[in-house]
Amino acid sequence: MFLARKDKPCFLVCLAVSQLTFILLLYRRGASSVFQGIFGxxxxxxxxxxxxVYTNLSLFVPDSEAVKTQYCPVKSPILVGPLTISVTKPPSLKKIQLKNRYVQSGGYFSPRHCFGRYRTAVIIPHRNRESHLRTLLYYLHPFLQRQQLHYTIFVVHQAGNATFNRAKLLNVGVREALRYDDWDCLISHDVDLVPENDYNLYVCDDLYPKHLSSAMDKFQYRIRLSGMSMTRTPLNLGRYKMIPHDRDSGNEENSHRHNLLRNTRLNWRDDGMNSLDFHLISREKTLLYTNITVDIGDAPVMPTKARRWQFF
Incomplete structure (x- = not known):
């Protein structure tokens, strides 16, 4: 009994040190915003x-001289925070167009009352999700305008019946978006996620990739962070509403996904933008977005089990 009591303070000290070390490691790996949110x-x-989401947009009065000479304020004066989001009844394209009359051809917008500080391209991979796209556009356009961004929305549509390849479509979107402008920030955006707070700014971090959707309602507003260094939007700010849907044909769960993840460290230098291969079918500027239709080919064939062992 005496030895147990004597060792107890040492045990508590070791426990406290280990917990502090764990917190510092998470902080250095990019989770600093999480702890900032927790501690106020x-x-x-x-x-x-x-x-x-359309509240007070009319307060932005056009000023042609200010657009040429004055930057927009760092913090938009009409941000309201939590937004009312409904995903049950997708709006029509005409309704979205009428409510966003200053969005120009191709889904392009620039503030009419000041010079936008940030140039942001939003890239949305897409196939057969028209109702989801309408819902997202209804909220995303005013969301970005409230933040006084110079922006364009790019929808990258995968043609054909091959397995849907979100990652490759995002790479295509980056390459195509850079043809249009010298963007400060490139945002990869799922078509079924709607941001719930307009203080979640769609601008990039100066040093690291930025994780915007740190909390989604589908996962009880918790997503595990691991791997590469990044900045992360606080959990109480990075909330997104997921539009409910069933898994559609051509977007089945990949049975090889675990093998692909295991091999990432071996092939990441040769798999991505530097090996991007696709056939551009069309570029089209619609009233609400720039549509890029591509054929990305068939899904890559996984190597046989015997060949996979050669990597280890």
Whole structure:
């Protein structure tokens, strides 16, 4: 009994040190924003009180001289925080167009009352999700305008019946978007995720990739962070509403996904933008977005089990 009591303080000290070390490691690996949110560096948001995403957009009065000479303020004056999001009834394209009359051909927008500080391209991989796309566009256009961004929305549509390849479509979107402008920030955006707070700014971090959707309602607003260094939007700010849907044909769960993840460290230098191969079918500027239709070919064939062992 005496030895146990004597060792107890040492055990508590070791436990405290190990916990502190764990927190510091997470902080250095890019989770600093999580801890800032926990310890009060960011305001708490009450998601029971929400505002319409189109609230006060009319307060931005056109000023042609200011657009040429004055930068927009760093913080937009009409941000409201939590937004009212409904995903049950997709709006029509005409309704979206009428509510976003200053969006120009190709889904391009630039503030009309000041010079936009940030140039952001939003890239959305897509196939057979028209109703989801309409819902997202209804909320995303005013969301970006409220932040006073110079932006364009690019929808990368996969043609054909091959397995849907989100990652490759994003790479195609990056390459194509860079043909249009010298962007400060490239945002990869799922078609079925709608942001719930307009303080979640669609601008990039100066040093690291930025994880915007740190909390999705489908996963009880918790997503594990691991791997590469990145900045991460605080959990109480990076909330997204996921549009419910069934898994559609051509987007089945990949039975090889675990093998692909295991081999990432071996082939990542040769698999991505530097090996991108696709056939561009069309570029089209619609009223709400720039549509890029591509044929990315068939899904890559996984090597046989015997060949996979050669990597280890």
């Amino acid at each position: 560096a960011y305001p708490g948001w009450d998601y029971s009180k929400t505002q319409d």
